[in-house]
Amino acid sequence: MKTACDLSKAIYGDVINVDYSIAILPWGAIEPHNYHLPYATDCILSQRISMDAAHLAAQSGINAMVLPPVTFGSQNPGQRELPFCIHGRYSTQFAILTDIVSSLHYQGIKKLLIVNGHGGNSFKNMIRDLAVDYPDFMLASCEWFKITNFEHLIENVGEHADEVETSVMMYYHPELVQLSKAGDGQSQSPRLKPLAEGVIWMPRNWSEISIDTGIGNPHMSSAQKGEDIVLPIINKLSQIMVDMANHK
Helix, strand or coil, rough: CCCCCCCCCHHHHHHHHCCCCCEEEEEECCCCCCCCCCCHHHHHHHHHHHHHHHHHHHCCCEEEEECCCCECCCCCCCCCCCCCCEEEEEEHHHHHHHHHHHHHHHCCEEEEEEEEEEECCCHHHHHHHHHHHHCCCCEEEEEHHCCCCHHHHHHCCECCHHHHHHHHHHHHHHHCHHHHCCCCEEECCCCCCCHHHHCCCCCHHHHHHHHHHHEEECCCCHHHHHHHHHEEEEEEEHHHHHHHHCCC
């Protein structure tokens, strides 16, 4: 019988005799999410979604190990100044990922999928560098909130602590959502015109574009919307795991 395992709860006696096809690495951040969601929202959601997808992948004959989520996310100016918002530098993130890949590779586990829950994180250059150092290691990343299109399911399109994140958190952990405290998530475009147009890229100063740290109104959120959003994501993510695990 194939299995999905949560390493944060696993015991060695249950792991030692299982041949795991792939490891899954949830990656998030520690940052304010408007006034109503936990600081660790990105970690919580990427881990829960990874576990649900891994359980589905097990039904297709894949043993997947879901690692504990990494909490070090990259933050914008205007966020790092907020209490307990932790900025993880590129060099820190790369060092963490390198050590994880090195450990797994040494143990003979040579497939790893990062499930990212934080929009500020970017792993492309890290993966390119590690592909040079570990050419026989398959390393990929995805962002759970970009796996499927769910805009038709929500009233207010947002970006951070919005209707999507809030609804998915209400589906998984309604006890962690204090919607009555939420701000409206109002935001404004960056004052620099080429940045607002998307012609150039630079970190946006979060304090200049958001009042309550959120972008997108969360007040129409519901657990039912969260379920409708997340179930297709889980289905697609499980197939990604299966495809990677079976790739020769």
